[in-house]
Amino acid sequence: xxxxxxxxxxxxxxxxxxxxxxxxxxxxxxxxxxxxxxxxxxxxxxxxxxxxxxxxxxxxxxxxxxxxxxxxxxxxxxxxxxxxxxxxxxxxxxxxxxxxxxxxxxxxxxxxxxxxxxxxxxxxxxxxxxxxxxxxxx
Amino acid sequence: xxxxxxxxxxxxxxxxxxxxxxxxxxxxxxxxxxxxxxxxxxxxxxxxxxxxxxxxxxxxxxxxxxxxxxxxxxxxxxxxxxxxxxxxxxxxxxxxxxxxxxxxxxxxxxxxxxxxxxxxxxxxxxxxxxxxxxxxxxxxxxxxxxxxxxxxxxxxxxxxxxxxxxxxxxxxxxxxxxxxxxxxxxxxxxxxxxxxxxxxxxxxxxxxxxxxxxxxxxxxxxxxxxxxxxx
Numbered sequence: 001x002x003x004x005x006x007x008x009x010x011x012x013x014x015x016x017x018x019x020x021x022x023x024x025x026x027x028x029x030x031x032x033x034x035x036x037x038x039x040x041x042x043x044x045x046x047x048x049x050x051x052x053x054x055x056x057x058x059x060x061x062x063x064x065x066x067x068x069x070x071x072x073x074x075x076x077x078x079x080x081x082x083x084x085x086x087x088x089x090x091x092x093x094x095x096x097x098x099x100x101x102x103x104x105x106x107x108x109x110x111x112x113x114x115x116x117x118x119x120x121x122x123x124x125x126x127x128x129x130x131x132x133x134x135x136x137x138x
Numbered sequence: 139x140x141x142x143x144x145x146x147x148x149x150x151x152x153x154x155x156x157x158x159x160x161x162x163x164x165x166x167x168x169x170x171x172x173x174x175x176x177x178x179x180x181x182x183x184x185x186x187x188x189x190x191x192x193x194x195x196x197x198x199x200x201x202x203x204x205x206x207x208x209x210x211x212x213x214x215x216x217x218x219x220x221x222x223x224x225x226x227x228x229x230x231x232x233x234x235x236x237x238x239x240x241x242x243x244x245x246x247x248x249x250x251x252x253x254x255x256x257x258x259x260x261x262x263x264x265x266x267x268x269x270x271x272x273x274x275x276x277x278x279x280x281x282x283x284x285x286x287x288x289x290x291x292x293x294x295x296x297x298x299x300x301x302x303x304x305x306x307x308x309x310x311x312x313x314x315x316x317x318x319x320x321x322x323x324x325x326x327x328x329x330x331x332x333x334x335x336x337x338x339x340x341x342x343x344x345x346x347x348x349x350x351x352x353x354x355x356x357x358x359x360x361x362x363x364x365x366x367x368x369x
Contacts, residue, residue, distance in 0.1 A: 071237055077196070078235050079249040079296070080224025083216045 144170040149202035164359040180356035194229040195219035228297035287318035
């Protein structure tokens with residue numbers, strides 16, 4: 001049984017992104033705006049401000065799609081998706097979210113890579129903790 | 139082939155509520171035969187849903203044994219329980235448990251995808267099951283656009299597509315009018331007949347009694363056999 005195949009993971013992530021994460025498009029817009037702002041203001045204080053803005057923004061993106069993502073996690077648990085498969089799918093999903101979010105930063109200012117890394121972590125931890133909460137009460 | 143498909147032995151389950159623990163199920167013993175349809179009744183909060191979740195391997199008991207199709211669920215890890223849910227037991231929650239943003243086909247296809255079935259076989263299986271529940275023409279319609287009765291039938295199709303030995307349904311007629319409730323109840327009876335699937339239904343609805351082979355009730359956390367007049 002191909003329970004944890006790459007193909008399964010990619011299909012799951014595609015399903016989730018295609019149908020359940022509408023705010024990805026908004027994310028792209030926000031990221032682009034922030035990226036341009038970052039380019040204009042190369043000051044270290046501005047960097048710090050952007051970093052502070054980035055974390056709640058990542059969290060609020062997840063929050064926008066929260067109900068839809070919860071629905072997906074519940075569905076996956078009920079139909080018997082393995083916990084490993086769901087965790088890998090979450091990792092891929094957060095990577096996709098974060099790449100979309102961070103790409104404009106990295107293109108415009110390479111030193112913003114740290115911010116991109118933090119975005120990946122924030123998104124990953126948020127999604128993972130959501131999954132564990134749902135798994136416990138399913 | 140085992141005649142007994144689900145066996146519960148001295149099952150206990152409690153939850154933490156604030157500082158204290160509330161025991162929902164105590165010393166539950168029950169046996170379900172292959173191909174029978176059983177109704178479980180009881181007031182809200184009596185532990186009916188918890189019982190279904192324990193049989194589905196979605197929760198673990200504090201004490202006792204649950205054996206499903208020869209598998210002792212206590213002996214399985216999370217991956218083992220996931221495989222049981224994908225192959226042997228299907229659970230239909232009260233809110234149907236579907237992904238509203240996906241089409242009927244996509245919702246039914248995902249459990250098959252996890253089992254690694256090739257795409258042409260998946261397609262054939264989906265068409266078969268949609269014919270069976272009478273929703274072939276809605277194959278590409280988003281679930282969010284369906285009526286409650288249609289959503290319930292799609293949920294049944296999603297649960298049935300992996301041909302499980304046990305089908306667990308939580309209040310399947312709670313959101314339906316009488317006409318749709320009868321249709322769903324008749325569908326469960328035909329599933330039992332055509333697939334030899336054991337159907338365990340948790341319900342408040344006394345009108346469903348006529349569709350059951352036998353009924354049980356949960357009183358003070360304990361499961362008891364009842365006659366129709368006792369409901």
